[in-house]
Amino acid sequence: xxxxxxxxxxxxxxxxxxxxxxxxxxxxxxxxxxxxxxxxxxxxxxxxxxxxxxxxxxxxxxxxxxxxxxxxxxxxxxxxxxxxxxxxxxxxxxxxxxxxxxxxxxxxxxx
Amino acid sequence: xxxxxxxxxxxxxxxxxxxxxxxxxxxxxxxxxxxxxxxxxxxxxxxxxxxxxxxxxxxxxxxxxxxxxxxxxxxxxxxxxxxxxxxxxxxxxxxxxxxxxxxxxxxxxxxxx
Numbered sequence: 001x002x003x004x005x006x007x008x009x010x011x012x013x014x015x016x017x018x019x020x021x022x023x024x025x026x027x028x029x030x031x032x033x034x035x036x037x038x039x040x041x042x043x044x045x046x047x048x049x050x051x052x053x054x055x056x057x058x059x060x061x062x063x064x065x066x067x068x069x070x071x072x073x074x075x076x077x078x079x080x081x082x083x084x085x086x087x088x089x090x091x092x093x094x095x096x097x098x099x100x101x102x103x104x105x106x107x108x109x110x111x
Numbered sequence: 112x113x114x115x116x117x118x119x120x121x122x123x124x125x126x127x128x129x130x131x132x133x134x135x136x137x138x139x140x141x142x143x144x145x146x147x148x149x150x151x152x153x154x155x156x157x158x159x160x161x162x163x164x165x166x167x168x169x170x171x172x173x174x175x176x177x178x179x180x181x182x183x184x185x186x187x188x189x190x191x192x193x194x195x196x197x198x199x200x201x202x203x204x205x206x207x208x209x210x211x212x213x214x215x216x217x218x219x220x221x222x223x224x
Contacts, residue, residue, distance in 0.1 A: 036213070043115075043203050043215030044154065087153070098144075098169075099213060101154040 003027070004088045009106045018075040020105050022088030025069040031092050033064060034099065035073045037084040044087065044101075047073065083109045113138055117204055117216035124194055124223050131190045132219045134204030139184035144213070145177070148201040157202075160187050194223045 005023040012018040024033060032051050036044040048055055048062045050071075055062045061074040075082055087104040114137040124130050134143065145157040157177055158166045166179040180188045191198050204216040 041218075041220075043205070043217050044213070046212045046214065049212070098156055098159065100156070101146075103153050 003090050003100065004102050006086075006088055006102060006105045008103065009108070011108050011110050012075075012078045013110050014080060015077055018078040018082065018107060018109070020073040020075075020086050020088075020107065021070065022073070023070045024088070024090045027068050027090045031090045033062065033068075033071050034089045034091065035060070035062065036087045036089065036101075037082075038087070038104070039081075039084040047086075078107075078109045080109050080111065083107060113140065113206055113208055113214040115204060115206060115214060115216035117219055119219060120217065121220035122222070124221065126195055126223060128194055129190055129192045130194065130221060131188050132202055132204070134187045134189070134216055136185045136206050138208075140206040140208065141184070142207045143181065143187045144205045144207070145179065145187075145189045146203040146205060146215075148203060148218070150199070154203065157189070191221065194221075196223045199223045 003026055032049050034049040035047040037047055038044045048057055048060050050062045050064055052068055064071045085104040085106050087101050089099045091099045116135045118133045122130055143160045146154045147157050148154050156169050157172045158168045158179055160166045160179050160181040162181045162184050176192055178190045199222050201218045201220050203218045205213045207213055
């Protein structure tokens with residue numbers, strides 16, 4: 001079973017920040033939080049990951065709560081091309097953990 | 112990053128036949144993964160393929176149905192054997208780089224009639 005909980009769908013206005021929540025209350029101390037997205041008919045695309053500190057890259061920011069039981073992916077200025085299914089996943093490094101994809105959040109950017 | 116090429120991109124097959132899907136990576140990678148995505152569903156891991164060893168299959172997937180080859184560090188194949196309409200899915204190859212990120216191919220859209 002997937003170890004994360006995400007809302008099934010969200011809408012966001014173009015140009016606004018999209019904030020996607022994820023609950024991972026059973027995360028263990030050595031597990032990372034990963035975010036991927038899948039644009040229709042394409043393979044999933046890596047966005048960002050973090051362990052306990054907040055992270056930012058050219059695509060997004062990841063905010064992880066202090067207790068690590070939840071996180072938020074932030075797309076600062078959403079565009080129509082950000083319409084996709086976003087997956088929040090927890091796991092360790094690939095030598096001893098496999099990433100299990102949940103059902104994700106279908107984000108629709110509204111013009 | 113890694114560039115992953117999958118062939119074929121799509122195919123329509125008859126029940127009872129087999130299809131071999133190829134995955135080519137532009138760099139040497141230790142771990143490769145095969146996923147299945149059934150219509151409207153999330154991704155499910157089929158197996159992990161490491162070069163020089165037998166593939167490790169997840170619960171519900173068996174080698175006779177989904178044989179995998181991994182002849183070198185840049186290539187792998189997945190065969191979907193004795194296909195039925197229930198095998199209609201997108202099949203995705205992925206690789207792990209630096210033990211931190213998965214990169215995915217664009218997938219193979221399989222329809223079984």
